[in-house]
Amino acid sequence: MRLLVVEDEPDLLHTIATALREEGYAVDTAEDGEEGLFKARECDYDAVVLDVMLPVMNGFEVVKKLRESKKTPVLMLTARGRINDRITGLDAGADDYLPKPFDLNELFARLRALIRRSAGDASNIIQIKDVVIDVAARTVKQKGGLVELTAREYSLLEHLALRRGKLVTRTELYDHLFDENETSLSNLLDVHVSNVRKKLGHEFITTRRGHGYCIEA
Amino acid sequence: MNLVPHSIRWRMQLWHGALLAIVLTGFTVTAWRLQWNDEMRRVDVELQQQIQTMLGIMHGGPNRPPHRRADNPFLPPLFGDDRPPPPPGIRTPDDLYDWATQIGNSSRYYKIWTGPGQHVEDSAGLLANELTIPEELPEGELTPLTRDTIINGRQAREVIETAQRETILVAGRTLEPELEESRRLAWKLTVLGTGVWLLAFFGGGWLTRRALRPIQNITSTATRISSGHLDERINVEEADSELGQLAGVLNDTFARLQQSFDQQAQFTADAAHELRTPISVLLSQTQLALARERSPDEYRKTLEACQRSAKRMHALTESLLELAKLDTSTGITRHQPIDLATIARDCIEHLQPLAEARGVQLVPRLEPSPVQGDDSQLSQILTNLLSNALHHSPENSVIHISTGSTIGTSFATITDQGPGIAAEHLPHLFDRFYRADSSRNRNQGGAGLGLAICQTIAKAHGGHMTVTSEVGHGSTFGLSLPARMA
16 A cells, blocks of 8 residues: 655654554655645555645645546645635545544544545455455454464555455556655565465465456455 | 613603603693683673673663662762763663663672662672672772682672772672583593693604614624624614614624634634644654654654654744733833834844854844834844844845834834745735745744734834835835834
């Protein structure tokens, strides 16, 4: 899962980004509206955390312009807690709204819900054959037993599971698993896929040679 | 229960009713009296005519109706030639008889005395029998004399005439028709008066209610406003009437109240909003740090971030407190004669190191600029303006600081060569929490209160702040105050 956080207060930006990375997300950051909009247009993020009061271009404008080309879920984050501000934000195209100060756990939960809904799932539980993935708890069980996965492995599995039955290209996977600061080698992806296969069975993820990966529903 | 009503309407009504009752009573009683007096005058004239007739007959000759004591000897000596003749038409004894009969009916009477105690002639009927010589008849009183009397239990009016040789003539009549007429009139007047009073009382009540209806309107609106509906206004129907003017004044007051309420609410909301960001940092930083065991370096970074937030909140609360203090104090506390040039010099000295560090040159041109006020507050304005200018100045640029005075005004201006400010922001620049950038400008570090504080201080000193700016050509901020008279 790859997220974009747009926030002009550097301490807060750092905190949110760190917290989200610790949750296993790949996180990109932007410090003003223009940069945020540019990045959000360039890359298919799983969700965008967007502050309202931003230099150069405010959050409402960013979301309005982003909606011209993308459907990326947007969570507005703002100190302006008035009803009118919320309405403006939601009408501009934001998907959710979180007033400052906020609880990090609530932010995580809302992001999970946004990502889940944008993939078309209403439930936190994804069951594929004998594997049960709990998106909220970030746990994976197989035949009732807990499967230990690293954060990256889990993200890889979740991304494929949310798009089960569909082909996911290597580029897409790569884009969603690593943030802009990571200069990891492309074969790292193969390592993660191979690790997941070891833990859940080789046939769980099928490879379409030259195209990408897929989990059959 | 209170017998005196407190409602103005009812009090006005009662006063108006009472006053009207007094006036109407006075008027009807007077009318009734006048009418009665008029009647009496008419009766008097009639009676006097009667007496004249009697005198005329007595004067006219010895002949009397034969059947009535024809031998009475009073006539020839009694009446001299100086008496007026009897009224025309009564010339003969027959006429006199007729007349005597006529006046001898139940309501009229007459009597003649020729000397004390001797009555000579009277009208027929009971009434005359009761008559005595009027004792109270004063000597030398002008006659004819009229008086009211009671004859036989009946109210009567009589005219007394003294003639020669102690002859006294009394002619009178009872007043039944007049009394009856007077009673009728009194009744009519009472009915009419009551009618007029009722009409006026209820008409007045209606008028009062109508006149006071705007007050009810005002009261109900004011009640709604006091219960929190600050956007309510009195409906002004007649703008020119006194109440309309009052309503207009009240509406203005309400509008200003609401405006200040809104400003206060906006201010509080802005202050809370400003506090939210550092609080968010504090909360999320600590939450993140406490989520698991961290390295000492991470803890240090967290603490540093928390410290930054705390400092920011500190600066904000200080500014808020300062504004609150300036708002609540009625004016400046210290009034000392000072010179803006001196303050500017101190200020430049104070910020010189920062200017050098940023590679900005400070160019003062300080003419005497005498003012009256609080030096620390005025110094705060100039320091604020100068540090703002420094923040926005590019490297190797120049900041001009000048002070001086024109007629009646002392001023200080600070001109930078920074990026300038767009015209749309200029009118709001001194508003609280207003930021030209629409976001927290971290480089400036403020909460958008610095210039608002400057403006508040300047206004407390009877002056104001000025700004001119053009994008790309720098800005000039100025403080202008009333000059101190030397």
